[in-house]
Amino acid sequence: MIQPPIDLRSDTVTKPTPGMFEAMLRAELGDDVYAEDPTVNQLEDYVAELLGHESALFVPTGVMSNQLCLKALTVPGNEVILGERSHIFNYETGAPALLSGIQLHTLPDEQGWMELPDIEEAIREDAYYLPRTAVIAVEQTHNRAGGSILPMEYLQQIVRLGRAAGVGLHLDGARLWNASVATGIAPAHYASQFDTVSVCLSKGLGAPVGSVMASSxxxxxxxxxxxxxxxxxxRQAGILAACGLFGLQHQMERLEEDHQKAARFAEILSGSPMLEIPRLPETNIVVFKTVGFDLLRLAEIVKTEGVWLSTAFKGLLRAVFHMDVTLEQTTLAAQTVVAALHKEATH
Ligand SMILES: Cc1ncc(COP(=O)(O)O)c(C=O)c1O
Structure with missing residues (x-):
């Protein structure tokens, strides 16, 4: 049994770094309900500028941030076009209906993107008996498609389509930072073309809590x-904003290391005929399937050996790479998965 266990369930499992603890100690604090927390205000200004938007709001979670964006772009009875594998559709507990009274119009997005003709067709014509299409929402990087990056040209086409139809545009950029680091394209270049953007500080950047919405x-x-x-x-949320700022200013470039770990993990897994990787990782997420062996059983076996994988995606296992796992642990985790399958096959 590997000790301590190698936790690859998500990049949200990381603990604050020493730099973050120091930033928390030094943070100037105030009451954010009065908009008087200087560190929260600093974070909001910093993120607004980084994303090329007028203003920003610090919130506890990516779900709240996404939902506030949808709230800001819709009225009850409106419709949002988004991928059937998107986080908003699958993992936000029906919040769009519950909180904004809106319905979701999902389109296939197996590789992370919806086809442009499908979007075009899904946009409703203006008629009193139809719901109004108010938003097109996309996810960068795409979690369930294995951290895939939506190309800039594709995003620009979606934006053009939305603008021509008078439809709002939302970017769920929970892992936008990973896309930026992988492509060298600045976050603002991706984000400024959308009406609303949500980004997370508590994933690859390593902050314990927090997301930011940016918009007008x-x-x-x-x-x-x-x-x-x-x-x-x-209230004194600056204690958390300080970690987010530290992550943005000091722990962004290191995301590249997480991408390298994902690539190493996928490379080792691809040596096994009992594993299939539908899409090679472009960032920090590897999704994979078993061939001729029960997927959940494999997750159970490797868990007893000290490798924790996510089973949150039906029909897929997911491994997510982050700052609290080393390249050596990555190699060990991949070898453990391959060896477990080999052992079962030769049993
Ligand atoms: C693409 C995407 N959007 C939004 C979220 C929600 O973030 P949170 O867990 O902070 O609510 C996640 C979380 O994993 C995500 O992967």
Whole structure:
């Protein structure tokens, strides 16, 4: 049994780094419900600029941030076009219906992107008896498609399509940083073309808590109101904002190491005829399937050996690479998965 276990379930499992603890100790604090926390204000200004937007709002989670964005772009009865494998559709507990009274129109997105003609067809014509298409939402990087990167040209085409139809555009950029580091394209270049953007600080950047919504001043004012309505008005949140700022300023470039670990893991797995990797990793996520062996059983076996994988995606196993796992542990984890299957096959 590997000790301590190698936890590859998500990049959210990391603990704050010493630099983050120091930043917390030094953080100037105030009451953010009065917009008086200097560190929160600094983080919001910093992220707004980084994403090329007028304003930003610090919130506890990526789910809240995505939902505030949808709230700001819709009225009840509206419709949102998004991928059937998207986080918003699958893992946000039906919140769009519950919190904004809107319906979701899903399209196939097996590789992470919806086909442009499908989107075009899904946009409703203007008729009193139809729901109004209010938003097209995309995910960068695409979690369930194995951290795949949506190409800039594709995003630009979606934006053009949305603009021509008068439809709002939302970017779930929970892992936008990974896409930026992998491609060298600045976050603002991706994000500024969208009406609303959500980014996470608590994934690859390593902060313990926090996401940020970026948009126009007007929409952020509305989102601030709904953050309060939904119980997310927080007080000396600068203690958390300090970690987020530290992550953005000092732990962004190291995401490249996580991409290398994912590539190493996939390379070792691809040596086994009992494993199939539908898509080679472009960033920090590897999704894979078993061939001729029960997927959940494999996850159980390797867990007893000290390698923790995510089983959250039906029909796929997922390994996510982050700062609390080394390249050596990555190699060991991959070898453990391959050896476990080999052992079962020769049993
Ligand atoms: C693509 C995507 N969007 C949004 C979220 C939600 O983030 P949180 O867990 O902070 O609510 C996640 C979390 O894994 C995600 O992967």
């Amino acid at each position: 001043k007007e929409r952020i004012t509305l989102a601030r109101k709904f953050r309060k309505v939904w119980g997310g008005g927080w």
